[in-house]
Amino acid sequence: MASSAIKSGTLVSLQDIYPSSPFYKQGASLRVTGKLQEYSVETAVAIVIDGNANLKINTQHLRDLSFRVGSFYQFIGELLIQPDNELAVSFQAILQARVGRNVDGIDLNLYHQSLQLLRQFQADHLSTT
Template sequence: MAGIQSGTPVTLAELRPESPLFKEGASLRVTGKIQEYSVETAIATVVDGDSKLKIDTQHLRDLSFRTGSIFQFIGELLIHPDNEAVLQARVGRNVDGIDLNLYHQSLQLLRQFQADHIRA
């Protein structure tokens, strides 16, 4: 049964061309701080540490993007010929107040649990 895939939680640092997560159409969930936002193009740039990613927000409604706010997005990864990635967001939410270091630790624990308990 085909349909919309759930967004795999990833950190921005994991979205490198050599990563298995870096593929066209991958359904991902990313979290980062809004570095900039253009109303004209509906493109937000989110950062987490030294990593950044562009987010196409054209399909999102009723969200106010403020520089410095932390947002979480779910969408599909689009990869341009120059290996620049853009997430075509279908869901977005403000998560101001989240501790990103604790969030990263929880992702590691989730992956460890899945590796130990889920056999494909």
């Protein structure tokens, strides 16, 4: 039987998604959280920000989710890395979202602290096994 299981989204911050990052891989399943900066109904592309980092989100497969600029959202999906221009000198990452939800009220500072603690716990656990 072929394995077609959907991978869980690795919990990352937007600052973790850059070209030399271990999370910056074609098809990587990620979970990201950010503030909606921009949304285009025509293209179904959202831009979320967190601090000075941003990421484009393709929301074409999401239903029953209304977008409000300034609200916080969390998305789970696969990272697609595409050439930014015809010469393919630079690349652009976009998350193909399969799940999205509004997370207004989230404390992003506390969220980032919990993410750091989770990574520390995972690193400690892996080093002891």
